[in-house]
Amino acid sequence: MDPTTPLADTIAAIATAVVPEQGSVGIVRLSGSQALSIAQTIFTPARPHRLWKSHQMIYGWIRDETGQTLDEALAVWMQAPRSYTREDVVELHCHGGIMVVQATLQQCLRRGARLAQPGEFSLRAFLNGRIDLTQAESVADLVAARSPQAAQMALAGLQGKLAESIRTLRHQLLSLLAEIEARIDFEEDLPPLDLPAWQAQLQQCQTQIQTLLATAARGELLRTGLKVAIVGRPNVGKSSLLNAWSGQDRAIVTDLPGTTRDVVESNLVVRGIPVQLLDTAGIRNTEDPVERLGVERSTRLAQTADVLVLVIDAQAGWTKADAAIYESIRHRPLILVVNKTDLAPLQGIQIPPQIQYRIPAVAAQGEGIPALEAAVEQIACQGRPQPNLAVSLNQRQAAALIQAQASLERVQESLQEQLPFDFWTIDLRAALHALGQITGEEVSESVLDQIFSRFCIGK
Numbered sequence: 001m002d003p004t005t006p007l008a009d010t011i012a013a014i015a016t017a018v019v020p021e022q023g024s025v026g027i028v029r030l031s032g033s034q035a036l037s038i039a040q041t042i043f044t045p046a047r048p049h050r051l052w053k054s055h056q057m058i059y060g061w062i063r064d065e066t067g068q069t070l071d072e073a074l075a076v077w078m079q080a081p082r083s084y085t086r087e088d089v090v091e092l093h094c095h096g097g098i099m100v101v102q103a104t105l106q107q108c109l110r111r112g113a114r115l116a117q118p119g120e121f122s123l124r125a126f127l128n129g130r131i132d133l134t135q136a137e138s139v140a141d142l143v144a145a146r147s148p149q150a151a152q153m154a155l156a157g158l159q160g161k162l163a164e165s166i167r168t169l170r171h172q173l174l175s176l177l178a179e180i181e182a183r184i185d186f187e188e189d190l191p192p193l194d195l196p197a198w199q200a201q202l203q204q205c206q207t208q209i210q211t212l213l214a215t216a217a218r219g220e221l222l223r224t225g226l227k228v229a230i231v232g233r234p235n236v237g238k239s240s241l242l243n244a245w246s247g248q249d250r251a252i253v254t255d256l257p258g259t260t261r262d263v264v265e266s267n268l269v270v271r272g273i274p275v276q277l278l279d280t281a282g283i284r285n286t287e288d289p290v291e292r293l294g295v296e297r298s299t300r301l302a303q304t305a306d307v308l309v310l311v312i313d314a315q316a317g318w319t320k321a322d323a324a325i326y327e328s329i330r331h332r333p334l335i336l337v338v339n340k341t342d343l344a345p346l347q348g349i350q351i352p353p354q355i356q357y358r359i360p361a362v363a364a365q366g367e368g369i370p371a372l373e374a375a376v377e378q379i380a381c382q383g384r385p386q387p388n389l390a391v392s393l394n395q396r397q398a399a400a401l402i403q404a405q406a407s408l409e410r411v412q413e414s415l416q417e418q419l420p421f422d423f424w425t426i427d428l429r430a431a432l433h434a435l436g437q438i439t440g441e442e443v444s445e446s447v448l449d450q451i452f453s454r455f456c457i458g459k
């Protein structure tokens with residue numbers, strides 16, 4: 001963090017989403033040693049002799065420096081250390097919308113608070129030892145979650161499930177290290193090292209790391225989701241498919257080829273995976289300049305989406321135009337939807353054998369969606385068995401664990417080559433350092449900066 005923003009400051013920010021005309025309540029939050037005294041200059045309890053008591057909500061008015069009333073509000077003081085940041089926290093619960101919360105925040109700043117940086121409340125919770133770095137990262141994941149499963153995963157992290165696994169690993173490695181260091185310092189006073197037992201314990205740590213690493217892919221998938229683009233030639237039923245899949249009447253459907261021009265987007269959840277579904281203009285050569293721009297967008301999207309759904313018309317079969325589109329996207333993760341199977345059967349259509357996923361559908365009636373979702377999930381998980389752990393690693397955590405794993409691998413090598421103990425301890429310490437980076441015990445300020453700056457303001 002910026003050295004000019006010490007923990008000594010009292011920080012303030014709007015803790016709720018700021019949306020015009022919306023949100024029945026908006027919260028301004030203060031944290032720091034001056035939180036209560038600043039709040040007391042702004043907020044007048046309705047009952048004048050009412051004392052502020054920790055964790056008790058009081059009713060009153062927010063006033064500016066001229067005595068003008070800005071809002072009717074509720075206020076609560078949470079005395080350190082029983083607060084989100086472990087500092088004195090005051091929350092001012094105002095009316096929602098944008099005007100009142102912003103005016104209240106302005107008052108806090110005028111009375112000596114500093115505007116909080118994104119993630120700074122959570123940073124303080126971390127720096128003051130209430131949560132470790134994995135828990136802080138989970139706070140951001142929880143706010144960003146786009147599916148119930150992603151939220152559950154973040155919540156498990158918030159509750160310290162990952163922190164616990166890493167802590168256990170750390171203790172095991174520390175005790176392995178202690179045994180070696182004792183042998184270096186007091187070799188003659190101690191019984192010789194029980195090498196097989198020591199090595200078995202090391203192996204156990206490596207297995208545990210491998211299990212944790214296997215959760216990273218699913219975590220990444222639940223966090224970032226998938227971009228799925230529906231492509232194909234005009235009139236095969238792409239927009240009908242988007243509408244049926246999302247259960248919403250998002251895209252215009254007509255019997256005219258070339259109906260869709262702009263990319264139409266719908267967000268859905270497919271078996272826990274947040275999916276950004278994109279309907280595109282039917283791909284063909286066209287003289288219409290507007291449609292041509294749409295086709296260009298389709299072809300570009302087809303190269304960047306995570307999964308492509310190529311739609312064809314069962315009645316028309318596998319046409320030359322379908323083959324041409326397929327040629328340009330065959331190297332990408334692909335699902336073929338044979339639509340309009342109410343008009344002609346899928347059997348008998350000459351589909352290239354290398355297309356693994358082929359789903360019969362009647363988009364106009366919403367048939368074929370479950371099979372399509374199963375295919376999306378299979379492609380996304382790529383046959384990777386998912387360990388049944390509640391938590392999952394993010395990229396930063398996975399990178400650190402891979403480092404730890406590499407260090408432990410080197411310890412195994414030193415052991416096999418019977419190198420002196422010093423070689424073992426160097427790599428054991430490196431592994432411990434990597435674990436410390438995950439929990440935040442040994443993390444640099446620039447990494448902290450990177451992590452917390454991704455938070456939203458007021459978190």
Ligand SMILES: Nc1nc2c(c(=O)[nH]1)N(C=O)[C@@H](CNc1ccc(C(=O)N[C@@H](CCC(=O)O)C(=O)O)cc1)CN2
Pocket residue numbers: 027078081082083084086091130
């Ligand atoms: N109004 C409001 N709602 C909120 C939050 C908040 O800050 N304010 N939260 C903010 O994200 C979340 C709740 N998270 C919180 C986590 C810890 C503590 C807290 O005070 N912990 C202390 C004391 C616990 C106790 O009294 O036993 C502690 O752990 O030491 C408060 C909120 C979601 N809802």
Ligand SMILES: Nc1nc2c(ncn2[C@@H]2O[C@H](COP(=O)(O)OP(=O)(O)OP(=O)(O)O)[C@@H](O)[C@H]2O)c(=O)[nH]1
Pocket residue numbers: 233234235236237238239240241252253254255256257258259260261280281282283339340341342343361362363364365
């Ligand atoms: N019989 C039948 N008709 C369908 C089906 N799906 C879509 N249609 C019809 O096919 C026509 C074209 O559907 P759209 O969804 O607009 O096709 P599109 O691929 O989005 O077309 P463009 O946007 O023009 O590329 C419409 O008249 C739909 O009602 C289906 O499963 N069966």
Ligand SMILES: [K+]
Pocket residue numbers: 234235253254255256257258259260
């Ligand atoms: K159409």
Ligand SMILES: [Mg+2]
Pocket residue numbers: 238239240251252259260279280281282
């Ligand atoms: Mg369309």
